[in-house]
Amino acid sequence: MCALGNNSVEVLDLHKGERTHSITGLGSPQEIAYVPELNRLFVANDKDGIFNIYDAESFQSIGELNFKDDADNVRYDDSAKKSMSGLATAESLSLMR
Numbered sequence: 057m058c059a060l061g062n063n064s065v066e067v068l069d070l071h072k073g074e075r076t077h078s079i080t081g082l083g084s085p086q087e088i089a090y091v092p093e094l095n096r097l098f099v100a101n102d103k104d105g106i107f108n109i110y111d112a113e114s115f116q117s118i119g120e121l122n123f124k125d126d127a128d129n130v131r132y133d134d135s136a137k138k139s140m141s142g143l144a145t146a147e148s149l150s151l152m153r
Contacts, residue, residue, distance in 0.1 A: 057088075058085040058086060058087065058088060058099075059078075059085070060084050060085065060086075060102075062078075062080075063080065063081065063082045063083060063084060063085070063103075064078050064079055064080045064081075064082055064085070065078070065079040065082065065085055065088055065097070065099055066078055067079070067115065077115050079097075079099070079110065079115055082099065082101050082106075082108070083101040083102065083103035083104035083105075083106060084101060084102040084103040085099050085100065085101050085102075086100045086101065086102050086127070086128040086129070086130075087099075087100050087128065087129055087130040088100075088130060089130040090112060095111065095112045095113055096109055096110065096111065096112055096118075097109070097110040097111075097112045097115075098110075098130050099130070100127040100128055100129055100130045101127055102126050102127070102128055104122075105122060105123035105124045105125040105126055105127050106120050106121070106122055106123070106127060107120060107121040107122075107123060107127045107130075108120050
């Protein structure tokens with residue numbers, strides 16, 4: 057779950073009803089996507105425009121893309137096996153696939 061005010065992503069165990077891990081130090085995370093077959097978490101951040109990629113078991117960062125501003129959407133197309141993130145401003149549109 058994105059915790060905008062805490063600049064973190066909170067990992068929840070829905071069966072136990074408790075938080076199991078926090079990914080901290082983010083820039084106002086907007087959306088996340090979990091891709092089971094890759095065991096990856098994708099996080100789009102508003103404040104710094106960073107699109108983070110995490111190992112979903114260890115929650116360690118394994119990569120990032122810098123949109124420079126407001127990466128605010130994450131989608132995963134299961135049929136195409138592609139993750140997408142993007143941002144739109146009055147001046148530009150950026151998309152990562």
